Amino acid sequence: MQVRVLIGIFSFLTCILLFVLIRNYIDAMNVYSLPKVNPYELAQFDDNKTKPLEMPDWLDRLSGQDEREFIYPASELQVKLLFADELKQSSKEIFRVSVGVINDYQFFCINQVLGAYNIEYSYYKIGESISLVVATEDENYLRSVLEKLRHYEINYTLSKS
Structure with a gap:
């Protein structure tokens, strides 16, 4: 109830x-009312002829170019140089990891794996073959991280520089 x-x-x-x-x-x-808007009027010329559109200067220059000054989206490049003085001060050893010819996905996987385990590296390319220069204090740790690359079908050879 x-x-x-x-x-x-x-x-x-x-x-x-x-x-x-x-x-x-x-x-x-x-209470609401629509605002009153005057209709759009086209420009009228005195001589009743249409005038040609004038192109801006930058448009002429851009259309006349044969080469592009940049490719968009632009590639990004980061460079870190290891100097001999820095290497002497640190206890890190330098290793060379040769991965051979790899595709873009495998290269992305290498960057992600080494970045996730905080391993400092740089790479260089000779022909189609890619090699990594890796600085680390523990060789066994580096080998364990590089074994994770086998999951992505990336074969490598490790040598001490």
Whole structure:
């Protein structure tokens, strides 16, 4: 019995609330009016002829170029040089990892794996073959990380420089 009374009161209050909201919405719509906008008029010339469009100077220069000054999206290159003084001060050893000819996906995997394990490296390419120069303190740690490359079908050879 009490539940029915509460449901009835809740329903009655909901109806009153909806009535007030709808009435306020209708009143607000009556107050609003669209702004008056003048129609667009085309330019008229005195001699009744159309004038040719003048091209901006930069557009002429751009269309006259045979070569592009850049390729978009531009490639990004980061270079870190290891100097002999830095190598003498640190206890890191330098290793050369030859991965041979790899595709872009495998190169991406190498970057991700070595970056995830905080291994400093640089790479160079001779012909189609890619080699990595890796600086690390622990050779066994480097070997364990390089073993993860086998999952991506990347074969490598490790040699000490």
